[in-house]
Every structure is written in C-alpha cells, then in structure tokens.
Amino acid sequence: MEHRKLIILGTGPAGYTAAIYTARANLEPLVFEGEEPGGQLTLTTEVENFPGFVDGVMGPELMESMKKQAEKFGAVFARGKATSVDLSKRPFTITVDKDRVYTADALIIATGASAKMLGIEGESELIGRGVSTCATCDGFFFRNKRVIVVGGGDSAMEEATFLTKFASEVTIVHRRNELRASKVMQDRARANEKIRFVMNATSEKVLSDGSKVTGLQVVDNETGERKQIEADGVFVAIGHRPNTEFLGGQLELDSVGYIVTKGNTSETSVAGVFACGDVMDSRYRQAITAAGSGCKAAMDAEKFLEGHAVEDWSVTLNA
Template sequence: MEKHYDVVIIGAGPAGLSAGLYAARAKMKTVILEKEKPGGQIATTDEVANYPGSVEHATGPSLVDRMVEQCDEFGAERVKDAVKSIDFTGDLKVIETESGDVYKAKAVIVATGASPKKIGCPGEAELTGKGVSYCATCDADFFTDLEVFCVGGGDTAVEEAMYLTKFARKVTLVHRRDEFRAAKSIIEKVKKNEKVEYLMDSVVEEIYGDGILEGIKVKNVKTGEVTDIPAPEDDGTMGVFVFIGYDPLTSLFKGILDMDQTGYLIADENMKTNIPGVFAAGDVRQKILRQVVTATADGAIAAVVAEKYIEEKFHA
C-alpha cells in the first residue's frame, strides 16, 4: 500500500519521538517507523538521573512512555515495521518497509540510533542495568564507593575510567592487549590516578549474579588462566562498564548519505545531511555526546528545519 506523508521519521528512540512531537505539533502529517518497541537504548535504563526536569526515580521506560504519549496527543502516527529499502533521489523520498508498504514523504528524519558493542559473554544481557552499564555519564553515580571494572583500551575506555574514579572506590581497566590504544596524553594522565588498577592481556569471560551483579570471571588471553573476581562481601555488588565501541545503525544508508569512517551520519548543526530533505538526529549522527538530552534536542531541530524545508520546497 502506498502512503503519503509530510515527514517520515525512521526510529522511535528519544530523537525520533522528539522529532515526531515537534513535527506533529507543527501540523505536519507525520509517521514514525520503528521495527522494535519505542525508546531505543534508554528503554533498558532502570533509572534516569541526568535528564533535566525528569521526576525523582524516573526510569527509562517511564520517560519513553511519556514521550510516546506526547507524540500520540499531537497526532503523530506510529507504525511497528522495519525499513527494507529507501530511494532519496526524487523530491518525494520513497521508503519501503518489510511489510510491503511504501511511504512517500516530503522530508525524512533518520533517527535509527547506535548500539553499544557488547562483550558477548554469559550473564551480560541478563545483568545489563543491574550492574552492567555502557554509559558512565548515565550511571556512575549509582556506583559511589563501590568497585568497578572498565572494559576496553581506547580513548573512551580510559577517559571514562578516569571519570568513574570520581565516584567509585576503585576502578580496574580490563584490556585484551598488553598496551592501551588510547592517546599517550590520556594514558599518562590515568597512570597518575591512584584509584586505577589494570588487568592487561585479559577479557571478561562471564558476568554473574542473582538479579544483581555479584562477580565476574576474567581470562588471561596469553596463559588461558581464568580468575574469579567476586564483589567485596561488604558491598554485595560492583559495576562493569563496557567501552569497546558503538555500532551506528546506518547500513541502510551506505553509499547514499555521507558518513564518517566509523559509519556515523554526517549532519550539520541544523541536522541537514548531504541530501536536501533528509535529516539525521540523535546517536546515529557524528557528535561528541550521545545522551537523551542531546538526542531530543537533535529531534526537535530536525523537525523544525524539516518544516521550513517543506514550506520553501513545496509551498513557495
């Protein structure tokens, strides 16, 4: 079935939902396409403490629920369907979904997000949000005076390890190689921090706990020796922060939209991509900070600029 809209938004994380709210509020015919449940990464976060204005003890799902309600209140349509193919060559952008529907839109906002790379070990998925985290800025405060392990060896891992020392009693960097890939200046800085310890040539083999993280098993890649590291008895728990990179969800747009070498979409401060009428918002685009607050800002900007584009292109 062929359907016509002013704006099609791909992705229903905070960026997509914010774009939907602003687009629908501007009286544009708007649809948000999302292959899974709304919310993106924030939907798996137990507590949201750093989103300005969020109520005390706000959870990721509760924040997403309110965003969805606002979109619905202003008339944005939401469809659970995966995008199969795109054609951005004409004035009307064409999007075909897995169900066979074809959407034609005057503007498209890409808000497909990015997903943190996982260790892939037993227990990781079950204890995500219960001791396992992929965002120090989001969750460091929950580990005040506890011990945490930071997995990774690049700039982000080392920088986040230093940030975690402001909260944690001890931070141990776990890296599969015998030296870090981070910049020398960052390494020099972290080595001066007495709170940081190191497990080199090591990988996390298992994360375990009954409802909360209670310990990890670490394997030395050179000797094959596996060490069990339980949480200190007095603490009862500890943290594992994983910083081994992100995967932007942009494979659909390769060769069509400009990307950096890691696959993030390149967009300017007005969320404009290299194709007129196509905008990028949220974690999917190249940026310095990936948080709910920056995603929602991106979505709002993308919708407002899309409205101006449509007005000038189709109603001038």
Template sequence: MVYKTVIIGTGPGGLTAAIYLARANMEPLVIEGPEPGGQLTTTTEVENFPGFPEGIMGPELMANMRHQAERFGAKFRTGWVRSVDMSKRPFTIFIEGAESIQAETIIVSTGASARYLGIPGERENVGRGVSTCATCDGFFFRGKKIIVIGGGDSAMEEAGFLTRFASEVVLVNRRTELRASKIMQDRARASDKISWSLDRTPLEVLSGPLGVTGLKVRNNASGEEEVIEADGIFIAIGHIPNTAFLEGQLETDSSGYLIVKPGTSQTNVPGVFACGDVQDNRYRQAITAAGSGCKAAIDCEYYLEDVQSNTADVQLKF
C-alpha cells in the same frame, strides 16, 4: 499517500521531532523498529533528564514522550526499514514484510547501538550492574568497585569519569597494549583509583540475586581463569551507528555516523535530516538527542515551507 515527513527510529531524538512536527500540524509518521524507544528502554533510573528531580525510569520516560507525540497527532508504525530510495522525490521507504511508503522529507533517528562482548551473563545483567554509559549510570555506583572493559580512548574516558564515584576502577583489556592515545592513557594511569588487569580475556559476567558480582576472565599469559570481583561492569568498546540500511546514500564520517551541516540537522541530501545518536559520536545523551530532534523538526518544517513557496533549491533558510 505521500507523507509530509517520516521519522525513522524513535529514542529521545525521534520522539522529540515527532512532538514538534505533530504540534505544527505536520502529521508525522514514526516508524519504530524492534526496540522502540532506543537505548533508554534498557536503562533503569534516569536522574539527569531535566524536569524529573526524583528521577524517572528510562522506559517510562520514553513511553511518556511517545504518548505526548500521539496526543498531538503523530502516527506510529512498527516495522524494520530495509532500505530507502533517496534518488528522487518523493523518497521511498521499504519496510520488511510490508508495502513501501513515500515521504516528502525524512528524519533519520536510528541511533547507535553499543558494542557488546557477546559473553554469558552480559545482556541478562544490563540494568543489574552492566552498563555501556558511565555518565548515565556512574552515580549509582558510589563507593563501589567497578570494572571497565576496553582499551581505547572511550574506555580511558569512562574509567576516569567513574573515579568520581567508585572506590576502585579496574580496567580490563584483552591485550597488553592499549589502543588509546598516549594522553588518555597517561591521564588514566595518573589516577590512584584506577588499577589495571591487562592481557585478560573476559569470559563471563557473574551475578547473584542483587545483580553483578564480578567478571570471569582468562589470563592470556598463563591460560588460567580468574575472577575479578566487582559491583558493576561498564563495557566501553565503542558504538555502531545504525546506518547500514541507508546503503551509503548519506555522507558519514569514518565511524559511520551521519554528517550534518554544522548548526543544522540537514544531511547531504536535501530534505533528509538526522537527529539523535546516529549523528552524534561525542555526547550520546538523552538530552542532547532530544535537542537535536527539536532542530530536525524545525529544519524539516522550514524546508517544506520553502519547497511549497518554490524558493528552495531546497536549501535551508539559515
């Protein structure tokens, strides 16, 4: 069997694409990995997704989107995609421990994984005071003391955003020098809410029954351990787009994010589309991911219509 379209990955982008394609009777197959639903399944309350004035839990939002796609006929399969052969059509998708499947079109929605420090107490406290998204979770720390870990532009941006809510933001970096651009450093240093704890190596996230209580660090100059008390810790050391399994078959930027034709979801391989954070190194929001999933579904549908009418040297009709 050759599927009309296979969506690799879920999250708001992949599930939105599944909803649109299923409603168009395209019978999409969604391959969900070991973390179905993406990063939203690791968050608590989502208050900035339109249509939920009282907020909604991240896992519940993803479950609702999955059920909606299933209602219209989308099929789901759990598996780890090992590789994809895009050299000829139909495309072949190789799944770990299972038979390969073929598809006329593919939508890549594998997201980007936040980089973590790998220190004790970090992963256990995600959703209990540890976060990797200021715009997602900053609101919950109104009037609180927050730590931001990182030294690049994203850390400066996160720290600046969090000053809207926090009483104090402590920026922790393991080096004395920052990697951030001068303009971003200047903006951060201009804020009277941001304090600096440089040349400190994070060692452990400390927590109690109600969540995060602070961060244990090593003073690299003295070698002594210190504790910085805080109600929340935001880790801002970048993201890793989940594109390694594509083995360089799709064009990426210098950070590994998939490049799409401006205004569309089309990659450099005709018939292969991308949506969600895997092609978005700027916004990385649930709503922008969902919007890109809509685009990918419509682009995919148009592409197949063109192929069937033999008009497509397989270009999108835009």
C-alpha cells in the same frame, strides 16, 4: 504504497521529540519504531539527569510519556525497521521490513547508535542491573563501589577516569597487552590512583547473585587461567555502531558511519533528509542532547517543507 509529508525513522528521545514538534506543526508524521522501540533508555532503570524529574524517572516510563505526548498531537507510530531507502529523488522511498514501501516528501533519521557488546554470558541479562554502556548516565549509582571497565581505547580510558569520581576502585580489563588509547589518555588513566589494569585478559562471563552484578570472570590469554574479579558494576566501553547500514551509502557519513550534518543544523548531504540523536552524535550521546537535536530536526524539516513545495504525486503513486 502509502505517502506521507514526513516520515521519522527511529524513536528514543530524538525521534520522539521530532515527532512531538512535527505533529504540533500539523505535519502528521509517521514514525517507525525500529528494532528497539523507545531506544536505549528502555534498557535503563532510573534516569536522574533528565531535567524536570527531581526524584528521577524510570527510562521506559520517560520514553512512554514522550510517545504519548507525540500521539496526543497526531503522530502515528508503526512497528517496523527501515531496511533500505531511495534518496535519489523526491518523494523519497522507504522500504520497511523488506516488503512494505512508503514515500515521503521529507525524512528525519533518528535510528541511533548501538553500543557494541561483548556477547558474553550474563551481559544482556544484567543490563540496567550492574552492566552499563554509559558512565555518564550511570556512574552516580556506583558511589563508593568497585567497578570494571572493559576496553582499551580512548572511550574506555575516558569512562574509567570519569568513574573515579564516584567509585572506590576502577579496574580496566583489556584483551591485549597494549592499550589502543592515545598516549595522553593512557597517561591520565595510569596516573589515577583509583585505576588498576588487568591486561591480556578476555572477558568471559558477567557474574551475579541472581539479581545484580558481583563481578567479571576473565581468562588469561597466555596461561589460560580463569579468575574472577569482584565488582559491583561492569561498564562495556568498546565503542558504538551507528545504525546507518540501511542507507546504502546515499548520505555522507564519517569514517565510523555516523551521519554528517551541516554546521549547527540537522541537514544532511541530501536536501529534505535530516538526522538527529546518536546516529549523528558520536560525542555526547545523552538523552537530553538527543532530544534537543530532535527538536532541531523537526524545525528544519518544517521549514524545508514550507519552502520546497512538491507537486501532486498521485500519478507516481498510482503507477
């Protein structure tokens, strides 16, 4: 059993930023990278809206630079995913990959949220090559092009409306006859001349020319007829799933599963446990906002450790 002052769960902009700040504060954080080291940006090609990169930067390159910066100050990275935790007493106990056990005086959770995917042919292979889960991130790349948004909720309507700023045509594909979105969001989308709807159709396959998206194959749920919708991009907007299952109900979560934080802080319902990035942010979900919240979590954790001295845990650890 290994003990640390601070453990950070998850990477991406939030986890890496928290690691940079806490490492510079001599907290020697141990960072577990999770199933997807570097987070969702490692699946993105060019990032043009992260401050400081005039000509843009590749997502994987940005994440690797953040990691190296944290390592420079003494952060230690380890492969592995937290599978359970015990937050009932300090030091907190973190089990990684079901059989590695660690303890920590403070914990920062930056495990992110995973976009729900359709699970259809061609989808995962074309992520970053025409398939996206973030209109704000990637909409600019589809200027004067045709795009498809799959979904029927508020997120889908919002994504579609946003994309009309760039795309020449936006097609919303929904598997039901009625949208789930609120009336105001539906009305806004239907009033937009650039948006058209394909209802009661199930997405079946993302089409490509071998290198980029060329459209989407759907099946009519009534007739069973298959048809192909030509497009340069497919945006999947069926929601996100916060990665909080491993917490086992030990932290306060909202109705969807996002970690609830106190006011404008990163503090959670358990003293000494902090949350940052997409695991607690269901609204913005941007690299820059995740990085900012990682900074907040690091500063909150440092202040907590300074003000809450812990006893010598050697007896517990050697038991």
